[in-house]
Amino acid sequence: MxxxxxxxxxxxxxxxxxxxxxxxxxxxxxxxxxxxxxxxGLDLQGGTSMTLSARTPGGGAPSREQMEQARQIISERVDLSGVSEPSVTIDGTRNIVVQVAGSTDPDELRKLVQPAQLRFRKVLASTADSSGEDPEATASASPSGSASASASASPSASASSAAPSQSASASASGAPSGSPSASSTVDPEIQKLRESVVNKLGDVLSIAQQVQDPSQVTGETAAIFEPFKTLTGDEVAVLPAQMQYNIPQISCAKLNQRPPGSIVQPDQEVVACGEENGAPTKFMLDKASVVGEDVGDASFGTDPTNGWVVSLEFKGEGQNKWTKLTSDVYGDGTTPEEQRRVAIVLDNRVVSAPTIQGVIAGDAQIYGSFTKNDVDTLSRQLKYGSLPLSFKIESVDTVSAxxxxxxxxxxxxxxxxxxxxxxxxxxxxxxxxxxxxxxxxxxxxxxxxxxxxxxxxxxxxxxxxxxxxxxxxxxxxxxxxxxxxxxxxxxxxxxxxxxxxxxxxxxxxxxxxxxxxxxxxxxxxxxxxxxxxxxxxxxxxxxxxxxxxxxxxxxxxxxxxxxxxxxxxxxxxxxxxxxxxxxxxxxxxxxxxxxxxxxxxxxx
Structure with missing residues (x-):
């Protein structure tokens, strides 16, 4: 009708x-x-539960404000959409419990709760890791999946490999002394690690403090430093940065085993590992001029030339710091390319160490052998900021509804x-x-x-x-x-x-x-x-x-x-x-x- x-x-x-x-x-x-x-949701079908334990530089209990800030950042990272309702709670004074519904991949969850403390540092020197150990075989979880040392990312122009420097910076942190670290921090756990290092190394420790360049440790000399291979990642972390770089027996596998937060102090020179031309490489790095807190936003996408990339936008003052860093590294343009490099360091790892081809006044871009999951995780980590504390994963369990x-x-x-x-x-x-x-x-x-x-x-x-x-x-x-x-x-x-x-x-x-x-x-x-x-x-x-x-x-x-x-x-x-x-x-x-x-x- x-x-x-x-x-x-x-x-x-x-x-x-x-x-x-x-x-x-x-x-x-x-x-x-x-x-x-x-x-x-978790209350109806169960899921995965992960317990994180906070670690502070002095070994004391973290403040409630730090724990709450960390809880909120982890919750935002895990719950990007805002409607998946993860359970992120503070348990006691040190622990944060993360619970996610469904059959969540524990490895993916580990990546999301990594500290993700970003640092931009000038490369002072680099040397190939000659230990022959696979740094990925014994290393802790990568800070961003395969977005680890295998990346050859670049925040500007093309990245080129640098020839190994013949000497480390004379100002490398950790001057030779009778103790493994020049730090004056009194912490029972750190002190215990120092004593363990002294017991394992003995007189070799004093000899190692005299080494000024990795090239000095060759042939018969190398046999002297074999005890360094017995150190754990925690023990390696208390050694001076200069020693970590100069002793070949301290491999990238050992450096990657250091606990989270070992090299995040921006006012210290540090050693970290990356990869160049498919081979693990140790980098001696200057103090951090630009840190993760200077990043205003992070996003990911595809580039016709470089594939999956992570783009970083700096805040007002952060942009000025980034421009100054690239200006200082580039100089007047006559400095050799191997000395014009900036390392992008995420937690304990060098994500990339590109050559600076000019003063960069714009944003940075990280690219490399990434998958979509890699750049998604990395951008989430950087977008929501660095955790105010370092955390150790205590347990990962499957929980019932x-x-x-x-x-x-x-x-x-x-x-x-x-x-x-x-x-x-x-x-x-x-x-x-x-x-x-x-x-x-x-x-x-x-x-x-x-x-x-x-x-x-x-x-x-x-x-x-x-x-x-x-x-x-x-x-x-x-x-x-x-x-x-x-x-x-x-x-x-x-x-x-x-x-x-x-x-x-x-x-x-x-x-x-x-x-x-x-x-x-x-x-x-x-x-x-x-x-x-x-x-x-x-x-x-x-x-x-x-x-x-x-x-x-x-x-x-x-x-x-x-x-x-x-x-x-x-x-x-x-x-x-x-x-x-x-x-x-x-x-x-x-x-x-x-x-x-x-x-x-x-x-x-």
Missing amino acids: AAQPGQIKPSRYFVALALIIVALYGLVFFTGDKKPHPKL TLGLAALEAGLLAGALGIGLVVLYCLFYYRALGLVVVASLLVSAAAVFASLVLLGRNFGYTLSLAGVAGFIVAIGITADSFVVFFERLKDEVKDGRTVRSAVPRAWSRARRTILSADTVLMLAAAVLYLLAVGGVKGFAFTLGMSTIIDVMVVFLFTHPLVALLSRANAFTSPRFSGLGNVRSDRSAAASATGRSGALRTKES
Whole structure:
């Protein structure tokens, strides 16, 4: 039947809604793993738990402020999308417990909780690691996956390998002395490591302090320093930087085993390992002129020439520091290329050591043999900043659901009861219009389910019990939209209009109220999402998503369906519709004055 003036063509709305639903479920069944399974949260399906122990330079307990800052940074790194609801909590005075839902790769989680303390240092000297050990075989987790020493990244022009320098800087930290370190810090743990070094090395320690260049340790001389191979990474960390560089037996494998935070002090010269021409290389590095705190933002992308890259944007003062560093290293341009190098150091590793081809006034770019996961992790680490503390991973465990399927079943039961009560009320009060409510809720549920699957698959959204609560609350909000529309329709019929003519007038008045109410709810959900954390953020997200779907269903399904049904005589039957027996005020007044003959609405 053709629509009359002022009435809509329901078929257009139904086609639009059908296309949306088909598109959603097409993505569900033909993309990703093609399984219609929403991603459940930690409280419903369990996941991975990692315990981190904080370490301070002096060995004392970290401050509460430092622990809270570290907790927040780790939470932001792990929860990039803001809706996956990881659990990051402080346990005691030193520990942070990170729990992530699902079968998360422990190695990926390790990378995200690495300190990611970035330093830009001038290269004073470099020498090939002649130990023959594989630095990756015994090293601790790389700070950014394969974005480690194998990268030949460049913040500016092309990077070229530098020939090994013949001597280290004369100002190398850690002047020769009777102790392994010139540090005056009194820390029982550090002191214990120093004593262990002295016991293992004995007189060799004094001899090593006299070595001024790696080239001096060759042939028979090298045999003298074999005891250095027995040192652990913790013990190597307490040696002076000059000794770490000059003794070949201190390999890159040993240097990479140093605990996190061993070389992060910006005012000290340090030794770190990278890779040049496919071979592990030790670098003697100057004091840090630019640090991670000078980075304003970090992002990743692809470059036609260099593949996956990480782009760094510096803050105002950080940009000035970066420009000055490249100016100091470049000089007047006559300095040999091997002396015009800047190392990008992430934690204990040299990510890249490019040659500076000129003064750089712009941003930096890191590229190398990276995968998408590498640059994603590295950009997240740098974007959210360095951790204020160094952490040691104490344990990685698989945890069971904290609430389990019983809680999910309870939540679904509550939702079913809520829907059932809404449906019963609508059938009792609105009769045939109650069937419209049932159909609308089914369409809304279909759209919500597909959205949950796609959000979990593509954006990491996890459905927790708080999210289930958000959907249960949204049932009432969706039903409220129906009530507003139906009550407006009853008012129009009560004024003497036919059901068919009352629908467009009622919708014109009801939609403003529906949009106003949903807008207020969306603003409330948005504010709650921005200000809340954890489960409350998940509640706000599902509440906002349900509100958007509610608007779609009311506009594309509920209103067109009522408009279509209003053209059928059976729907306007007084007993069936719940509208045809509504008496007007005039008929009620007539009855009050003794005139019988109640007016019935005329059905077209």
